[in-house]
Amino acid sequence: xxxxxxxxxxxxxxxxHVYRIPPRATNRGYxxxxxxxxxxxxxxxxxxxAKGQVAYIKLEDRTSGELxxxxxxxxxxxxxxxxxxxxxxxxxxxIEDGNGRRAFIGIGFGDRGDAFDFNVALQDHFKWVKQxxxxxxxxxxxxxxxxxxxxxxxxxxIKLNIANIKKKEGVPGTPRARPASTGGLSLLPPPPGGKTxxxxxxxxxxxxGGASCVQPTVAPSSAGGATVSWPQPKPATxxxxxxxxxxxxxxxxxxxQTQPGxxxxxx
Numbered sequence: 001x002x003x004x005x006x007x008x009x010x011x012x013x014x015x016x017h018v019y020r021i022p023p024r025a026t027n028r029g030y031x032x033x034x035x036x037x038x039x040x041x042x043x044x045x046x047x048x049x050a051k052g053q054v055a056y057i058k059l060e061d062r063t064s065g066e067l068x069x070x071x072x073x074x075x076x077x078x079x080x081x082x083x084x085x086x087x088x089x090x091x092x093x094x095i096e097d098g099n100g101r102r103a104f105i106g107i108g109f110g111d112r113g114d115a116f117d118f119n120v121a122l123q124d125h126f127k128w129v130k131q132x133x134x135x136x137x138x139x140x141x142x143x144x145x146x147x148x149x150x151x152x153x154x155x156x157x158i159k160l161n162i163a164n165i166k167k168k169e170g171v172p173g174t175p176r177a178r179p180a181s182t183g184g185l186s187l188l189p190p191p192p193g194g195k196t197x198x199x200x201x202x203x204x205x206x207x208x209g210g211a212s213c214v215q216p217t218v219a220p221s222s223a224g225g226a227t228v229s230w231p232q233p234k235p236a237t238x239x240x241x242x243x244x245x246x247x248x249x250x251x252x253x254x255x256x257q258t259q260p261g262x263x264x265x266x267x
Contacts, residue, residue: 007051011121013114016046018059018069019106021092030082032090035106044068046107048121053129055122057081057093059107069095069105076122089115 017040024030045065047058057071071093073080082092090108109115152158 005052007049009047009049010055010125011046011048011117013046013109013118014062015110015114016044016059017108017110018042018044019090019108021104021106029085030092030106032084032087032106032108035090037108040108041105042068046118048118050125053132055125071095073122076126081122083119088112091115091118 019035019037020041021030021035042059045060045062047060049056049058053074055073055076057073059068059070060066061068071080077083080094084090084092084106087108089110089112090106092104092106094102094104096102109118
């Protein structure tokens with residue numbers, strides 16, 4: 001044991017009985033019925049302690065705490081502690097006196113719950129010992145442990161589900177949608193009781209001589225508003241047969257001649 005290790009208490013039971021057991025003649029397990037259960041050799045207190053990886057079963061006096069016997073346990077289950085085949089309240093332990101001498105004795109509990117706690121205390125201690133050994137091995141050889149590979153294998157894909165995010169109006173940095181163009185000029189009627197203004201007539205209703213547009217007639221409606229009545233388009237004035245004839249007549253010169261069939265004047 002290393003220096004500086006402290007001793008911890010795993011279990012304490014106030015009453016335990018010690019029995020002398022006959023030597024085992026065969027390889028079969030121990031039987032508590034072969035002991036003189038009504039005449040225990042010693043009775044006292046049992047305490048299980050641990051120092052490092054070794055557990056110690058200590059039999060002590062109830063009053064003074066003087067040590068009667070001690071059984072070091074380095075493995076469980078093992079030869080240091082064995083259960084009997086005919087009862088769960090009795091065990092066989094191997095005691096040592098520190099000088100190399102060993103002996104096997106039987107111990108028993110009057111209550112079955114005390115025997116259960118005795119067994120569980122030893123099991124939990126050696127589970128902890130096993131875990132500590134595994135941790136030490138991993139610390140010494142970290143490369144031998146399993147490695148976690150998070151890389152993509154060949155042909156492996158990943159699928160992401162992203163919820164639809166609606167853009168709200170008025171959020172800084174969010175472009176606002178422009179209203180769709182109707183492609184035409186929308187004309188609204190004038191407000192009720194207001195003066196009429198000059199409106200741009202639709203295509204085809206403008207006079208050929210460049211005259212001013214005709215204002216539409218505003219007729220009052222039964223609802224108190226006004227409606228716009230557009231004037232009917234006038235037929236186009238037929239053009240003169242020969243606009244160059246008047247020009248040639250006004251010239252009054254005999255030097256210009258009109259070529260027949262062309263409509264052009266030669267100067």
